[in-house]
Amino acid sequence: MRLPSWLLSDRAGLILLAALAVIGIVVPVLNLLVPADHPLHLTAYTVTLLGKYLCYALLAVAVDLVWGYMGILSLGHAAFFTLGGYCFGMYLMRQIGTRGVYGDPVLPDFMVFLNWKELPWYWHGFDQFWFAALMVVIVPGLLAFVFGWFAFRSRVSGVYLSIITQALTYALMLAFFRNEMGFGGNNGLTDFKDILGYPLHADSTRIALFVLSALALAGGYLVCRWLVSTRMGRVLAAIRDAEDRTRFLGYRVERVKALIFTFSAMLAGIAGALYVPQVGIINPGEFSPLNSIEAVIWVAVGGRGALVGAVVGAVLVNYAKTWLTGALPEVWLFALGGLFVAVTLFLPYGIIGLLRRREAMA
Amino acid sequence: MPVCAPACVRLKLILFLLALTLCCGSLPARASDDALRTTLLQLHDADFDSKATLIETLAALDHPRVALILNALSASQLYYQADPERIVIGTGDGAEITIEDAVSGAALGPVTKRDLERITTNNQMRSLIEDRLASLGLSSADPQQRRAAVESFLRNPDPAGAERLKARLAVETDSKIKELLTLSLALVDLSSPDAAVRTKAAEALGGQLQPEIRGQLAKAAAEDPDPATREAAQRAVSRTEFRLQLLGGAETLFFGLSLGSVLILAAIGLAVTFGVMGVINMAHGELMMIGAYTTWLVQQWLPVNWSLPVAIPLAFLVAGLMGIAIERGIIRFLYGRPLETLLATFGVSLILQQAVRSIFSPLNRSVATPDWMSGTLAFGPLELTLNRLVIVGFCIAVFALLWLALQRTRLGLEVRAVAQNRAMARAMGVRSARVDALTFGLGSGIAGVAGVALSQLTNVGPNLGQSYIVDSFMVVVFGGVGNLWGTLVAGLSLGVANKLLEPWSGAVLAKIVVLIFLILFIQKRPRGLFPQRGRAAEV
Structure with missing residues (x-):
C-alpha cells in the first residue's frame, strides 16, 4: 500500500502519527502489563492526564483549522467542546440508572433534587449510545452552522467575529449555570458510573478511552491534513490572505467558511465527548471565555497554520499547566500571561515556525 | 437714648399687654394642672367604659401634657401611685421603674414596681386614643x-x-x-x-x-x-394602578440608567482605545480593577469621606501610566495585527490579575461608601439611592470631559487626525507614536476612573475586570466603533433593556437575552448603530 502524496510530503505529520502509534501501544502496556510496584508502571492518573492532553490537542487542531488556515479567530471554540461534552455527559448520566443517590430509574439525581417530575424532552434518547454519539457532533455542528451561516453571510469578520464568538460562549455559560436549564446548573453532570456497560473507573476502560482519544486525534489530524491539501485547502488559505479577492474570483466565501467552521466545531465536540468520561465531570465553567482563549494560545505557541503545531502546543502548554499549578500555583497565570505576550511578540509562527526557520537556515 | 427710656418702656408694656389679651382672646382657656390631675386620678378604679369617657374628657382638656399622657396610657406606661397619691409615667422593665409626674413632668427617680399600679388599657381604648391624639395633633x-x-x-x-x-x-x-x-x-x-x-x-x-x-x-x-359607585371605584382603582405602573416604570428606568452609566463608564475607555485606535485591549477590565484597588489603597490612608476626590485623579494616573507602559512595551509592535494584539493584551490581563492576587490576596476587599453617597433621595413617591444617582452624574461628567478633551484640545485634534489618516497626520508633523501612547494612556486612565466608580457598587477583587470585559466590548460594538455618542446611546439602551427584561425573566436570563440580541444585531449591522462612514470605515 502506498501512502498518498499529501501525507508522504508531510514529514512532521508522519512523525506525529508515529508518535501517537507508539504511545497508543506503550501506554497500555506500561499501565496494564507492568506490575504496579515497577518503576516503569504508569498510574491510572497519568493515563487519564495523557488522555486529557490528547483531547485538548484535538480541540487545538480544530481551532488551528479555522484560525491558522482560514483566518477566523474563534474565541468560542470551548463552547463546541463543552457542548459535545454535555451531550456525552447526558448519556453517561442516563447510564447511572438506579445507582444514583436518590435511586430514580429515569431522572438524574439533580432533577430529583429540584423536584422535577419528568425528564425534559431534550433528555430523551440520550440513554442510547448511538444517539448520544450522533448528538456529540450534531449539536455543536448545528450551533456552529447556524451561527457561522448568519455571521459569515453578513460578513462579520476579524475582531468583531472574535468578540461575538466570545459573547456566544459567555451567554452559554450563563445559561448553563441556571438550574432551570436542566443540565445540573452549577455542578454540571458528574458521578458517572459506566460506559456501554464497562465500569468507568476500571483501568481497562481508561486505557480504552485513552487509545480512542489517540485514534480520534490521529483521525482528526489526517482529515484536516487531507482537507488543507485539497483544492478546498487552497481556497481556505486564499480566504485567509485576501478574502475580497477570493470572493471576486467567484468563490462563495461565506459557504466555505460556514462549512469549515461547522466541521471544526464537530471536531471540538468529539474532543469534548472523549474528555468527559476521562475527567468524570462536565460543568458550565468549561464554557468560560478563558478556556477558549487558552485553546487559541496552545495553537499560537505550537505554531498556527501547521496542524502539528497545534498538537505540540496543546500538549506542551497543558503539561506546563499541570506541572506549575502543582508546584508553583502562584506562578501559573504569570507564566500563561507571559506566554501570550512572548509568543505574539517574538514567535508569530510558534515552535514549529522556529524549527522550520532553523531548517531553512541549515 | 437715656432721655426717652421711660417712655419706651411704657410703650413696650402697653404693647405687651395688648398682645397678651389678644392671645387669650383667640385661644380657648388653658386647662389648669389641677383639672388634669383630678381627671387622671379618676382613671384609677374606672372600668373600661368609664375610662373611654375619661379619655374623651382628657382629649377635650387643652393641656400641653395630654398628648404625652395619652401616649403613655396607650403604651401601658401610665401608673397609679398610692403614696403619695398621683398618676405617673414610668419607663423601664423589671423590678425598678423610673417615673415622672404625669401632670408636671417632674422626674421622680426610680421606684420599685410594687409601689405602682398599672392603669390598664385594651385595644379598643388604644384605637380611641390614637384617634383622639390625631385630632389633638390636628390643631398643633x-x-x-x-x-x-x-x-x-x-x-x-x-x-x-x-x-x-x-x-x-x-x-x-x-x-x-x-x-x-x-x-x-x-x-x-x-x-x-x-x-x-x-x-x-x-x-x-x-x-x-x-x-x-x-x-x-x-x-x-x-x-x-350601588353600581355607579362601583364603576367609579373601578375607574379610580385603574387610575391608581396606572400611576403605580408609571412609578414602577420610572424606577426601572432609573435602574436601567444607572446600569447603563456603569456600562458606559466601563466601555468609554474602550471606545477610545478600540474605537479611535483600533486596538483590542483585553486588559481593559484589569485597568478598571487597578482603579478600584487604588480607591481601596487611598481609603487605607484617608478618611472615607475624602477618599474619592483623591482616588479619582490618582486612579486616572495609575491606570493611565500602566496603559502607556502596555502600549510602549507591547502594543506598538503589533499595530495592524488586531488578532495578535487581542492575544497579547489578554496575556497582560492574566498577569495583572495574578499580580493583584499575589499582592493583595485573592479575597475581595471592601471599599467603604462615603456618607454623602449613602442614603436615598426622594422625588415625590419615587426614592432613588444616592450612590447610583452619583454614578449617573459621574458618568455624564466623565463623558463630557472626554468629549471636550477630544474636541477642544490639541491632543484631541491630533488623536482624531491620527485615527482618520495616520500617514497624512504624520506628514503634517504629528508625532504619531507619542499620540498613540497618550491616547492609550487616556483610554486606560478612564478605565481607572471607571474602576473608582465600580468600587462603590461591586466587590473589589481580582476578578472585577473579567466580569465587565464582555459587556463593555458589546457596548462599543453595538454603538459603532469610533463613535463616542454611539457608546453613550448603546450603553444606556443596553442598561435599560436589561432592567426592563429583568422583572419577567430574571437577571441572568435578561443578560443572556441581551447577549443573543447583540449577536443577532451584529449580523444585521456589522458596524454597529452608528457606523463610521468614508474611508476610515474600510480599515
Whole structure:
C-alpha cells in the first residue's frame, strides 16, 4: 500500500502519527502489563492526564483549522467542546440508572433534587449510545452552522467575529449555570458510573478511552491534513490572505467558511465527548471565555497554520499547566500571561515556525 | 437714648399687654394642672367604659401634657401611685421603674414596681386614643405634627373624626396638609350611606398611592351596593394602578440608567482605545480593577469621606501610566495585527490579575461608601439611592470631559487626525507614536476612573475586570466603533433593556437575552448603530 502524496510530503505529520502509534501501544502496556510496584508502571492518573492532553490537542487542531488556515479567530471554540461534552455527559448520566443517590430509574439525581417530575424532552434518547454519539457532533455542528451561516453571510469578520464568538460562549455559560436549564446548573453532570456497560473507573476502560482519544486525534489530524491539501485547502488559505479577492474570483466565501467552521466545531465536540468520561465531570465553567482563549494560545505557541503545531502546543502548554499549578500555583497565570505576550511578540509562527526557520537556515 | 427710656418702656408694656389679651382672646382657656390631675386620678378604679369617657374628657382638656399622657396610657406606661397619691409615667422593665409626674413632668427617680399600679388599657381604648391624639395633633401649631395627625387619621379613618377634619380644612393654610385633609374626608365619605357621596369620594381617591386608600377603593370596587359607585371605584382603582405602573416604570428606568452609566463608564475607555485606535485591549477590565484597588489603597490612608476626590485623579494616573507602559512595551509592535494584539493584551490581563492576587490576596476587599453617597433621595413617591444617582452624574461628567478633551484640545485634534489618516497626520508633523501612547494612556486612565466608580457598587477583587470585559466590548460594538455618542446611546439602551427584561425573566436570563440580541444585531449591522462612514470605515 502506498501512502498518498499529501501525507508522504508531510514529514512532521508522519512523525506525529508515529508518535501517537507508539504511545497508543506503550501506554497500555506500561499501565496494564507492568506490575504496579515497577518503576516503569504508569498510574491510572497519568493515563487519564495523557488522555486529557490528547483531547485538548484535538480541540487545538480544530481551532488551528479555522484560525491558522482560514483566518477566523474563534474565541468560542470551548463552547463546541463543552457542548459535545454535555451531550456525552447526558448519556453517561442516563447510564447511572438506579445507582444514583436518590435511586430514580429515569431522572438524574439533580432533577430529583429540584423536584422535577419528568425528564425534559431534550433528555430523551440520550440513554442510547448511538444517539448520544450522533448528538456529540450534531449539536455543536448545528450551533456552529447556524451561527457561522448568519455571521459569515453578513460578513462579520476579524475582531468583531472574535468578540461575538466570545459573547456566544459567555451567554452559554450563563445559561448553563441556571438550574432551570436542566443540565445540573452549577455542578454540571458528574458521578458517572459506566460506559456501554464497562465500569468507568476500571483501568481497562481508561486505557480504552485513552487509545480512542489517540485514534480520534490521529483521525482528526489526517482529515484536516487531507482537507488543507485539497483544492478546498487552497481556497481556505486564499480566504485567509485576501478574502475580497477570493470572493471576486467567484468563490462563495461565506459557504466555505460556514462549512469549515461547522466541521471544526464537530471536531471540538468529539474532543469534548472523549474528555468527559476521562475527567468524570462536565460543568458550565468549561464554557468560560478563558478556556477558549487558552485553546487559541496552545495553537499560537505550537505554531498556527501547521496542524502539528497545534498538537505540540496543546500538549506542551497543558503539561506546563499541570506541572506549575502543582508546584508553583502562584506562578501559573504569570507564566500563561507571559506566554501570550512572548509568543505574539517574538514567535508569530510558534515552535514549529522556529524549527522550520532553523531548517531553512541549515 | 437715656432721655426717652421711660417712655419706651411704657410703650413696650402697653404693647405687651395688648398682645397678651389678644392671645387669650383667640385661644380657648388653658386647662389648669389641677383639672388634669383630678381627671387622671379618676382613671384609677374606672372600668373600661368609664375610662373611654375619661379619655374623651382628657382629649377635650387643652393641656400641653395630654398628648404625652395619652401616649403613655396607650403604651401601658401610665401608673397609679398610692403614696403619695398621683398618676405617673414610668419607663423601664423589671423590678425598678423610673417615673415622672404625669401632670408636671417632674422626674421622680426610680421606684420599685410594687409601689405602682398599672392603669390598664385594651385595644379598643388604644384605637380611641390614637384617634383622639390625631385630632389633638390636628390643631398643633407645628405643620409636621399636623401632617402626622392627618396621616394617622388616613391610616385609621373614623367617621366620628370627620367633623374635626372639616373644621381644620376650613382654617388650614399649608397646601400639602389641605390635600391630605381632603383625601381623608373623601376616604370617610367612601363609607357614607349616600351613594352619590360615595361615588364622588371614589372619584376623588383615584390615583392615590397610600395603601389604606387603595385597600378601601378596591373594597368599594368589588362590593359597593350601588353600581355607579362601583364603576367609579373601578375607574379610580385603574387610575391608581396606572400611576403605580408609571412609578414602577420610572424606577426601572432609573435602574436601567444607572446600569447603563456603569456600562458606559466601563466601555468609554474602550471606545477610545478600540474605537479611535483600533486596538483590542483585553486588559481593559484589569485597568478598571487597578482603579478600584487604588480607591481601596487611598481609603487605607484617608478618611472615607475624602477618599474619592483623591482616588479619582490618582486612579486616572495609575491606570493611565500602566496603559502607556502596555502600549510602549507591547502594543506598538503589533499595530495592524488586531488578532495578535487581542492575544497579547489578554496575556497582560492574566498577569495583572495574578499580580493583584499575589499582592493583595485573592479575597475581595471592601471599599467603604462615603456618607454623602449613602442614603436615598426622594422625588415625590419615587426614592432613588444616592450612590447610583452619583454614578449617573459621574458618568455624564466623565463623558463630557472626554468629549471636550477630544474636541477642544490639541491632543484631541491630533488623536482624531491620527485615527482618520495616520500617514497624512504624520506628514503634517504629528508625532504619531507619542499620540498613540497618550491616547492609550487616556483610554486606560478612564478605565481607572471607571474602576473608582465600580468600587462603590461591586466587590473589589481580582476578578472585577473579567466580569465587565464582555459587556463593555458589546457596548462599543453595538454603538459603532469610533463613535463616542454611539457608546453613550448603546450603553444606556443596553442598561435599560436589561432592567426592563429583568422583572419577567430574571437577571441572568435578561443578560443572556441581551447577549443573543447583540449577536443577532451584529449580523444585521456589522458596524454597529452608528457606523463610521468614508474611508476610515474600510480599515
